[in-house]
Amino acid sequence: MRLLRVTQRAILVATFGALTGCGMLEVSNPGPQSDESLNTATAMAGLVTGMSFDLSRSMDAATQETAIMADELFHGGSYANEIFFNQGIIRPDLVNGMWGSMHRARWVAEAGIERMKTVLEEGFNTNPLSARAYIYAGLANRILGELTCNAVIDGGPSEDHKVHFARAEGHFTEAIRIAGGLTGAIRDSLLRVAHGGRASVRAWQGKWAEAVADAQLVPTAYVFSAFFSTNTGAENNDLVFETNNRLEYTVFSTQWAQVFRDPRVPWDTVKTTGGAIQNGQNGRTPMFRQRKFNGLGADIPLVKGTEMLMLRAEAALRANDVAGAMALINQQRAFYSTTANPLPPLSASTAAEAWPILQKERGAVLWLENRRLWDLRRWNAEPPPIKHTFLDGRDKCIPISENEMLSNPNLRG
């Protein structure tokens, strides 16, 4: 009986020890952050960094794919969707990833602003983070407005894509208001990017004079970029991997393959050990490698002074000021010109001569910066001499994605 008692006690002790001492009932999942825990002032910096991160991810996805749609790169690899983009086919089922990442960037920024207002209360209007949040919201809307065929806000119905431009203008204006109340270098930096962002979305709404006023406030050398980094894989600029490592996209077969020694459009060829030009991932397309972005941490510009020069040049040309437009174009060329790769001044005496120059120059300045598809789209819709024909017979914008159409009750049926 003694053994029985000992055994019974041992079982009880073992049970108790296993359940408690060994942590058998312990549950944990460190890592993910609960939603409620972000409702503190100290979480706001991380929230805004997240806005920047999501904006970079949307740029990462969109830059690669719109480059193929807009004749900046050619698909020479094995990915399935890009085969269609090469042909000018942009279907809803092919753009789920790009649509999602662009909308996440917008939602994170706009929902984050509302959370910041609640958490920071009065301090919201004097906090530099608030201005940054508005800038990210503005840029995310600008990207959506430029690339999408239709706007969809927070699961709502389909709207005109220019809704995004109006929202962006509002966000940039708020950023300018808050930044204007700040002091020091951060004030100047925030104002430049906000004015630069607002300049473009005002132009796309036809407000060219106001756009020029904003553009003039951005110095030529100024660049504000979507950040990329080698710090983690999620921060990588994947365009670099696809063009330099995997050899999926090539400059071959684009209009830029005929542009040589232009510091704005740098590319080279990849050679095999036998000296032949290396083919891309599909085994048959020559690999002309873009060299604008050379590392996985290379940033992609979102707002820059030379873009503002081109915007002002376009505004001048639309006002029939050919000389003024060419002066701004040449100012931009001079900025990039180097001794090794000079960019001599260009000349045009008529609008018909100037428009193709402006269109190509804007393309060179903004090459691989996710802007070309919109430029080609809006010029394609204009009469000559503005008319650009590349998108004739091709899809011109990103349709509402299949995932959005299937999951959004306002779009079903």
Add this chain to the structure above:
Amino acid sequence: MHPMPRRLLSVLILLAAPLPLLAQNTGMIQGKVTVEGIGRPLPNAQVGVVGLPIGTQTNEAGDFRLTGVPAGPRQVRVQRLGFAPATQAVTVVAGQTVTLNLSIREAPVSLEQVVVTATGETRKKEISNSMSTISAAQLENAPVVSTQQMLTAQSPGVTVLANSGQPGAGGVIKLRGNNSISQGNNPIIYVDGVRIFSGNTPNVPNARQNTLPLNDIRAEDIDRVEIVKGAAATTLYGTEASGGVIQIFTKRGQSGAPRWTVEITGGTNDLESAEVHGDPAAVWLKQCRGPLMFGIDITRAATLGDEIRFEDPTCPPSNKWIRTGIIQRYNTSVAGGTEAMQYYFGGNLSDEEGAIETGRNITGGFRGNFSFRPRPNLEIGLNSSYQRNKVAWVPDGNLANGFSLNVMRGLAGNYRGPGCATGITNCMANADALRIQTFTRGDHYISGLSLNYTPIEAWTNRLSVGLDYVGQENRSLIPYGHQRSPLGQLSHTDYIRRFLSMDYASTYRKPFGAAWVSNTSFGGQVFQNALFNKSVNANDFAGPGEPTITSAAIRTVGTDSRQKVVNAGLFAQEQISWRDRAFVTLGVRIDGNSAFGEDFGLQTYPKIGLAYVLSDHDFWPKAIETFKVRGAIGESGKAPGAFDAVRTWSPIAGDEAKPGFTPNQEGNATLGPERTREMELGFEASAYGGRFAVDATYFNTTTSDALIGVRSPPSQGFLNTQLQNVGEVNNKGLELKLDAGIIRSEKVDWRGRINYTQINSKAVDLGGEPLIAIGALTEVREGYPVPALFAPIIKNPNEKAAPQFDATLNEFIGPTFPDKITGIGTTLTLWGNLMLDALGEFQYGGYNINYIGFQNANRGVWRPCYDAQKKLAAVIRGTDPSAANDLTALERARCAIDRTVQNAAWFAEATDFFRLRHVTLTYQIPQRWLPRTNGGSVTLSGRNLWLNTDYSGLDPESADQTDSEFARREYYQLPQLRSFSVAFRLNW
């Protein structure tokens, strides 16, 4: 030495040794066990004295010896899986030996067989659902080394798909198909009462394969495997059990002198049988020099359709990439004990080379099983095993730097090098791929303590506490100076999966009158599943040498997971039996799980079952000695992922390495488990003295509240789908097992067996989701099998015309997994000592995508397309406008030069196949030839000897492991190895 351990050791030695002191009033029983009707000696039968803890096993000659049997009248019982137990009376005289010869009847369906359920041990006749048992004794001569192989084609309702021919690669095991769309369908697995991890480990970087820790349970240590297939049978196992339960029981010692076994196996692995229809080089695996080294130019206008030659100076001197790999295996075990304690020790070492130069799996380990009986009513069991693995992987699968992908792509591969003949522009260097060093090092430790306490005869109690630890290191190095990554890369993953489990079950038996008996059971389980997973990547080393992560200029952390989930449940069961022939069972299980949503609460799973042994009635015809009908309805579940219910944000780094958050998961406070309800009907019968046996089951399973990843509009910010309990999945099917003694005589004993499984699955409701995309061309759609291939189809495949298709319309092709499986086995025993055993398997109804064909055809390197592509090129060039007239639309699509026509869908095809899994020939060496032993055996084996299929890829069973949990595709995997081996076993 400390005095306490010394004393403990002394006690153990005393317990382990036969006790001569006890022999004063005891005698010995010896004899031979033979098969009834044919007189063949029966090895590995358990012989014991009823009511006493005295037992042993028969040797190869069927002989046994029971020592220390108390004098007096005794009942001796003999049993073995596949035979009806037999009992015979004998009188033991103190100090003397009595001879007792027994014979037992073959009974593929034995209702007296004891099996283990959630409530404890019970006879098979009392169970109201189907339960399959695979006996190790049936397979001891088969070339089976892993549990996965042991389960293949042995039991209906079990689907086993090997994913790759790499030594050490894990496969997929499913019971009765796919009940869950999102939560996996692995059965839960118990080893000697300890729950172990049943899934696959993470994909190995640069290998695209993974391991299955279940395979660390060595086949030579296994006594039997019990397979409990449906929700009706697994109710008391609760949440997680809807995929079924596999119980593995390892060997235990028997009282008596130590019995040793040593087995040495040598053999070979090869891929000489690898075949692609219409390609004698088998995508250059079998020829890497010679006249077949060319592709077709489908790119350049001027040379379109021309043959392009290529060379690979790094091709081995044998002119082929495949080799003959060497197999070496060594196993030993010893078992024995006393009345008070029994032991089993086993050790193993295996070194298996694959058919490609670097592929190899070295594994070794040991097992110790002890059972103590300090009192007649208390048994304590301690079972522990440790297995260590080192797998060297061949870079396999969809891997741009991989070996398989580049060799199989011929001149379109990525590895280029010098050294070719002048004029050859396509000079390859594929041996560089083998410089990628990818290893898995694994430790697997299982330990369980069990207490079986019977305070009174009617009341049994069982408590089990267990630990399962899987630790794995995956490390892959692309060395500095490598062609594809000149500065080098290093990937490293540390993975730990730890299961802690505690089970308690108690049963009280009470008769009511002469006819009725009540068995009341209750119990509970607590189970903790802990996952620790870290991965780090390093890029760019300063120079050659063996680097570490810190040697690299760029280091990035990929994963850091530390999750613990707890599931706890209670069950109660009442079984009423009438005249020991009718059994009604009612049960309920109540579960809580930390993965359930905050507002969900507990989950309840009920069950009811009836088993009726009609053959126990007097009116039943004697020729059919066993006939049981059974039916059951029950439920079990499947929990959502660890924290799927919670709304979360993912920490990220942005803005040049600053901390931030991005949306992760929307959350669902009402999230609960899937509920799987199954209705099962069946019967088991045997006739003419066990000569014929049938076990048939029909099942109909409906999973309601199925967890479906529902997508919110992306414009609302959360891009990941959120699990919701909105779906419904139905599986129904038939399982049939036939066993027949075709010829039965003392000199010739020939048995045949057939297992047939048919599973028809259907997604009934997807909660409003029109489809769920799983993988390449693989979807779940309402009204179709789960999952299935959906793709554009050629409307006029056999017409000699241009292909007609709509590239935007995905149509149903077929189920991803085979829906009909037939295993056919036969065993021929001649003169009692020469045995021929063969096992083949048909799998049909499944579909896979031959991505090797698709990707190669697009590059002009798919030999079955060469003629077609030359003709299509001639049409395009205008040299012969009618050249393609004799090509069918399907040929024109598959071999298309026009990129707008090329589509992986044209390579989505049926994987129906027959595979000869193994053939073995065993000769039992007579004891007289091996003096002072209990005999031995020599076995010649062949595995994967023949494959018959119309599938156009390398292997219809292959799958890129990334997808194979649910979706499948063949993407440059190495096919199944063919093996030959000879094994020598010695017993003493």
